[in-house]
Amino acid sequence: MTAQLSDSLRYEGETLRLFTLPLNTYWNMASAANNNDDDSPEKRRDFADVGTWCWRRHTALWAIEQGHLYLIGIHATYEDGGKAMLEDFFPGYPNRVFAHWYSGQLRCSRGELLEYVHAGFGSRYEEDLLIDIDRGVVKDQHVIDNRTESERQ
Amino acid sequence: MKALLIGVGVYLLGGLVFIAVAEVKSRLQCKDEVSLEDEDSYLVWLGLLVLWLPVIAYALCESWLHKPHVSPVYREFLATPESLVQRYSKEEVAQMEIYHDPFGAVPPVPFGHLHEAWLRFREHVGSEDELWSFTIDTRNDPGIEAMSNYGTVHGYALVRNSAVVQEIYTRMG
Numbered sequence: 001m002t003a004q005l006s007d008s009l010r011y012e013g014e015t016l017r018l019f020t021l022p023l024n025t026y027w028n029m030a031s032a033a034n035n036n037d038d039d040s041p042e043k044r045r046d047f048a049d050v051g052t053w054c055w056r057r058h059t060a061l062w063a064i065e066q067g068h069l070y071l072i073g074i075h076a077t078y079e080d081g082g083k084a085m086l087e088d089f090f091p092g093y094p095n096r097v098f099a100h101w102y103s104g105q106l107r108c109s110r111g112e113l114l115e116y117v118h119a120g121f122g123s124r125y126e127e128d129l130l131i132d133i134d135r136g137v138v139k140d141q142h143v144i145d146n147r148t149e150s151e152r153q
Numbered sequence: 154m155k156a157l158l159i160g161v162g163v164y165l166l167g168g169l170v171f172i173a174v175a176e177v178k179s180r181l182q183c184k185d186e187v188s189l190e191d192e193d194s195y196l197v198w199l200g201l202l203v204l205w206l207p208v209i210a211y212a213l214c215e216s217w218l219h220k221p222h223v224s225p226v227y228r229e230f231l232a233t234p235e236s237l238v239q240r241y242s243k244e245e246v247a248q249m250e251i252y253h254d255p256f257g258a259v260p261p262v263p264f265g266h267l268h269e270a271w272l273r274f275r276e277h278v279g280s281e282d283e284l285w286s287f288t289i290d291t292r293n294d295p296g297i298e299a300m301s302n303y304g305t306v307h308g309y310a311l312v313r314n315s316a317v318v319q320e321i322y323t324r325m326g
Contacts (some may be wrong), residue, residue: 001237025158025325025326026266026267028300028322029270029322029323029325030269030270031270031322032270032308032321032322040235040303059163065255066256067257068256070254070256070258090266092260096256096258097258097259098252098254098256098258098259100252100265100266101265101266101323102326103266103324103325104304104326106228122205134256135252146324150191151171
């Protein structure tokens with residue numbers, strides 16, 4: 001399995017690689033109770049293949065502002081060549097969507113790549129910034145230093 | 154020497170008992186099947202007479218190591234009757250699941266951007282049905298293999314005649 005493209009998160013003036021996928025949570029939750037409805041959000045997703053480095057066929061741009069998590073962009077192309085827009089999935093919200101559906105920990109990386117892992121989001125960067133979210137609202141955050149003793153010197 | 158001979162005699166007697174049991178069992182099970190030719194039959198019985206104990210040991214090991222695989226019972230919904238937490242009315246749920254943010258980036262309707270899922274869920278609610286919140290850990294749950302990466306899931310379940318017939322999620326992870 002190839003290393004996968006991450007999402008991105010704008011936070012406190014930086015754009016970070018985001019290795020958590022809150023949009024997948026949305027797809028899963030939106031598909032509940034759909035009873036194979038062809039017009040459900042899950043079924044409307046018909047993205048063109050990108051390559052083995054992005055099995056989910058899309059990446060998303062997120063932002064945290066005023067302590068709230070927002071989806072502010074989606075990068076994907078439909079199989080008919082059209083570009084995916086936020087409004088396709090969130091009608092009436094073309095620029096910003098409050099991610100109230102997400103509860104959990106966001107993992108973002110900062111710094112240099114220290115170890116490339118040819119699978120998923122397994123590569124190791126200097127730091128991980130972990131942000132705890134509850135129903136789209138930031139509750140806590142902390143940083144993990146991933147460097148070994150020798151890498152710090 | 155005498156003890157050795159007695160030991161061998163007991164062992165061979167055990168073999169004879171084993172052969173007798175095996176023969177009776179095979180005759181009962183395979184009444185119409187063609188039996189081994191006489192010469193082959195003698196060789197098999199002789200082999201069993203000498204090796205009956207290893208044969209039994211091997212058969213026991215096989216039965217322990219290759220226990221029949223019990224397939225998990227897959228279910229349609231994450232929620233189970235055991236995972237139900239508290240009963241609510243439709244109105245209470247609708248009230249609790251309205252979200253706000255500083256930029257007005259969520260519709261002021263129940264379940265916000267998941268309002269369609271709520272509407273689909275609500276369509277199923279009958280007058281005799283019950284609405285319950287639920288919490289379930291999907292990890293290591295063999296009945297929902299495809300959804301075991303959802304982590305701990307919270308939501309509401311529609312319960313009819315004590316069975317979950319529909320569900321909607323509020324948290325995953």
